[in-house]
Amino acid sequence: MRPIIILFALLLALTGCHSPTIKDEGEDLTGIPYHPKPYNLSIPKGLTPSPWLDDHILTEEGVLLGKYLFYDPILSVDSTVSCATCHRPAESFSGGKGKSRMALTLLNVSYPRSGYGWDGRSKRLEEHISYMLNSTMYLQLPDAPLIQKRLISTAYYPKMFRKAFGIQNTTEINSKYIVAALSQFLNILLSGDSKYDKVVRGEMFFTPEEQDGADMFFDANPLLPDAECAHCHIPPLFYSERFANNGLDSVKNYRDFTDPGRGGITGISSDSGKFRIPTIRNVALKSSFMHDGRLQSLEEVIQFYNSGGHRFDNYSPFLHPLGLSEYQEHALLSFLQTLTDSKLRENPDIESPF
Ligand code: HEC
Ligand code: HEC
Structure with a gap:
């Protein structure tokens, strides 16, 4: 009996010491080739390359890894939520909600903006991806080990990290590479070939109604009201690198805004109620609108702007009741619909791999 027990104990002790050392040493990956190929980014005809893109060297392997991570709930604390849960491809990479704010679209996210987030909290894209990963309001990435x-x-991630970043051992997999890969993937989410762009290039024509909508949007026809939109939603990206209060909330005091927006970051009271002026390319793919998703259709958005919204001290001087007729409201809607880029969803590089 005794020698058997000793042998058994010895075996237990051996395996007991052995398995942690295997884990600590990780797995050698140097047998897997590391030859990253530059990613051939095709810039949609309506855009020029982002001046910020130079910061990112895109590779096929990096973009592919980023795509897997983007669609994989593995990064969230309880493995239930992925980036794509809130940034849904069919809804302009938007549509989901955090605690109180609507997800911003990720299309053209590589172009300069006055900070990432509705309040502009992060200066750089990587910084904001880190925030999304780590914040308890979003993925709450588990700790490093x-x-x-x-x-x-998984069978594939160690190989993919090796191929994208040349790591030599699985122990080198960390959040820095996760952020870098996600950033590469987000950099390929470009939209700039909608009907609007084709009309600008002379390849297509607007319908008379769309043309009236465009004329009001850009104040191009003295016979139609000026809808003032293009002061803030400026082509080609239909956004601006600024924050504004577009009159959504009825308040008496700066403290009354339910979400202080930019003011929550700067601490300046007159920034309260200001939010980043978002791009409205592909906005017709969305199902709720504004930073908190309070409006449920583009018709409501246009009715809101037509009403002029709520005046307050920091309310933008570009806004006022527009006096649009029912036809004119509809024409503006038709124009907004020409900003949808249907080609986007045909790109296999952005489709979910799962
Ligand atoms: C629970 C929903 C949710 C999930 C999951 C989520 N996001 Fe977001 N995302 C949001 C919301 C809401 C905002 C706006 C945040 C704000 O204003 O504070 C946002 C904003 C962003 C922005 C800023 C865009 C801009 O134009 O400023 C980026 C980039 C981003 N998310 C990337 C990601 C990535 C990458 C992941 C996965 C790692 C992810 N998000 C997961 C909801 C989500
Ligand atoms: C003073 C600048 C300004 C003007 C002028 C302006 N907007 Fe906006 N727009 C904004 C801001 C800021 C937001 C985000 C506000 C928020 O959510 O708090 C926004 C949001 C939107 C949204 C919702 C986007 C989304 O993803 O939820 C649409 C659509 C829109 N604007 C269309 C228009 C149209 C159409 C006009 C002209 C009738 C117009 N805007 C005029 C600043 C402006």
Whole structure:
């Protein structure tokens, strides 16, 4: 009996010491070739390359890894939520909600903006991706050992991290590479070939109604009211690098805004109620609108602007009741619909791999 027990104990002790060392040493990946190929980014005809893109060297392997991570709930604390849960491809990479704010679209996210987030909290894209990953309001990325363990337990991630970043061992998998890969993927989400762009290039014509909508949007026809939109939603990206209060909330005091927006970051009371002026390319693909998703259709958005919204001290001087007729409201809607880029969804590089 005794020698058997000793042998058994010895075996237990051996395996007991052995498995942690295997884990600590990780797995050698140097047998897998590391030859990243530059990613051939095709810039839609209506855009020029982002001046910020130089910061990112895109590779096929990096973009592919970023795509897997984007669609994979593996990064969230309880493995239930992925980036795509809130940034839904069919809804202009938007549509989901955090605690109180609507997800911003990720299309053209590589272009300069006055900070990422509705309040402009992050200066750089990587910084904001880190925020989305780590914030308890969003993914709440597990701690380093756990996320490493999860990724290593799949058949593909160790190989993909090696191929994208040349890591030599699975122990090198970390959040820095996760952020870098996600950033590469987000950089390929470009939209700039809608009907509007084709009309600008002379390849198509607007319908008379769309033309009336465009004329009001850009104040191009003295016979039609000026809808003032293009002061803030400026082509080609139909956004501006500014924050504005477009009159959504009825308040008596700066403290009354339910979400202070930009004011929550700067601490300046007159920034309260100001939000980033978002791009409205592909906006017709969305199902709720504004920073908190309070409006449920583009018709409501246009009715809101037509009403002029709520005046307050920091209310933008570009806004006022527009006096649009029912036809004119509809014409403006028709124009907004020409900003949808239907080609976008045909790109296999952005489709979910799962
Ligand atoms: C629970 C929903 C949710 C999830 C999951 C989520 N996001 Fe977001 N995302 C949001 C919301 C809401 C905002 C606006 C945040 C704000 O204003 O504070 C946002 C904003 C962003 C922005 C800023 C865009 C801009 O134009 O400023 C980026 C970039 C982004 N998310 C990337 C990601 C990535 C990458 C992931 C996955 C790692 C992710 N998000 C997961 C809801 C989500
Ligand atoms: C003073 C600048 C300004 C003007 C002028 C302006 N907007 Fe906006 N727009 C904004 C801001 C800021 C937001 C985001 C506000 C928020 O959510 O708090 C916004 C949001 C939107 C949205 C919702 C986007 C989304 O993703 O939810 C649409 C659509 C829109 N504007 C269309 C228009 C149209 C059409 C006009 C002209 C009738 C117009 N805007 C005029 C600043 C402006």
